[in-house]
Amino acid sequence: MNCRSEAMLAVLHTVLLHRSTGKFHYKKEGTYSIGTVGTQDVDCDFIDFTYVRVSSEELDRALRKVVGEFKDALRNSGGDGLGQMSLEFYQKKKSRWPFSDECIPWEVWTVKVHVVALATEQERQICREKVGEKLCEKIINIVEVMNRHEYLPKMPTQSEVDNVFDTGLRDVQPYLYKISFQITDALGTSVTTTMRRLIKDTLAL
């Protein structure tokens, strides 16, 4: 875990906080009720910052895993590099055989990371605060975008719920999402291929 990873996690969790609901419980005759989403404050160790995330260990683990992979990829690319992570929310659209289901993104968040080497403790401390301030701005930006209420998928019927939500988690239900990232080194060439991670259970077909 380092400064970058924490910043990444803060952003991802903030977005997912807004894009998660409680678990749906479908009852007879098509009604459903919604579970409760708990929240949790997380203090960053390497940044002067606290963010709020959904209280779901599974979700946290999944995000940390991806962020860890991103961090490793950045490190392996060596030196100053540019990294970019995309969090994409999508809907599945069933297609008839032999075509596979389509994934139609409806919202994509992209976070760009620029690696900077810090030499002295003083630089690190200043960076720590600057990153904290920057993150505050980013959270405000995220909230601003969320507030536009531009598009949200319609609430699905029981048979359709897996096309809209990730129902695999135990305690919360985020919209279907996938995270991918890309690293370019200082020369501008893409040194690692884009990795796609699908974090979701299998579809109920």
Next chain:
Amino acid sequence: METDLNSQDRKDLDKFIKFFALKTVQVIVQARLGEKICTRSSSSPTGSDWFNLAIKDIPEVTHEAKKALAGQLPAVGRSMCVEISLKTSEGDSMELEIWCLEMNEKCDKEIKVSYTVYNRLSLLLKSLLAITRVTPAYRLSRKQGHEYVILYRIYFGEVQLNGLGEGFQTVRVGTVGTPVGTITLSCAYRINLAFMSTRQFERTPPIMGIIIDHFVDRPYPSSSPMHPCNYRAAGEDTGVTYPSVEDSQEVCTTSFSTSPPSQCVFTVTKAHFQTPTPVVTDTLRVPMAGLAFSHQLSSSRLSYQPAALGPGPADLAYPVVFAAGLKATHPHQLMVPGKEGGVPLAPNQPAHGAQADQERLATYTPSDGARCAATPSSSEDTETVSNSSEGRASPHDVLETVFVRKVGAFVNKPINQVTLTSLDIPFAMFAPKNLELEDADPMVNPPDSPETESPLQGSLHSDGSSGGSSGNTHDDFVMIDFKPAFSKDDILPMDLGTFYREFQNPPQLSSLSIDIGAQSMAEDLDSLPEKLAVHEKNVREFDAFVETLQ
């Protein structure tokens, strides 16, 4: 305008707005309590979580909010405001933020009340959760304790932004359109924290051993009293629980439908209302099941709208079930257990430890606008100030505020001046760094004398060296702040950061000093021939000794 909205929708909307306002206040105040908040997700709806979010209700806060609202709802020209301010142990106060819940005239007639508005209000609460951690007052509130406390005040009516100083900034949390108007939630926060800049405090030697037991608040001129954002359950209290029984606090279960409406029966059982015994528990993990609930079934209603059937995911009918009931949440869920371990209050502690605390705690100096050194320990200390059992009792028994509040030991007089010129970062005064070098401070830079005691004492006595010994000329770099990760001061009064700072400049070992070494070496060389002669004389004895060893 209003005739477009049927009466049931209108009632629902009013209810949503009312509870949204109450939850908003809860989120804001809880975010300024000074500790981390954690609530559990629950996959099954409990029936009491408005907007499908686990936001606990502190009864005192709900009580205050309801009192301020006095049965009204936010409307045009009538906003609900939560004012967050800071008050030092010396009685100076400063407004930090004003959170406003406003309503304007722009209506959205098409919007569905019981679905879209409800979900958007839920989203807005999530945004509020995120934004409350991002404004500068959050970091201040996390460090509140001995030197200052954070207070809140709720009022209803015109927004008053005068107290925020010049150049305050605003951030909009979000808006939700409804058929009767658009709800807007925003925050105006202070930028200029140099409220004490005109007061110059001279550097005096640190005053040891002064314990300020309490200070009394001046009654506030404004109509509504200030309350500490430091909710605390005194374990020994018999429990001054708030009469949330006074009116019916609604419990909401929302049930949604994706198909033609059907009858749902919702029953609420009547349970005996108990005053929960205050138990100081760990803040974070009290499950909802542990709460003492009291339900009174005064009315339960079923209402829904017919679904618009369609081939795709239906646009939906949402039976909204309300049961009027009472909820007495456990008042102490947001408590951090009185962690006195980190802050010794009594002279029982060894002097060293006590002084270490003094150094650590004497970090907020209101004169310079408070450099709050955030040693990890101090960030955990939230409980030794503002005994809010008193704080709780007083505003509700007597509306005039005479707060008697206990401030922990070692509250120090401020000793350092502020210079802002070198800092261009906002809230620099509250930043945990000390860029002003304390070169001249003899307390920080111990003289390099052979005395072993005084340098140590000097570093112990150096308060205001909140950022570490930044002035020491021996260092190649400036240690701005030392926040070792994972370090806590549960047991020892001194934490790793303090320890490091204090023992960063130990005195020179005498054997390493050149003079003495050189001197002794010369002596040694001179005495060598004599020693050799003596040994030669005794060579036979040595040989015999060696023989015995073999």
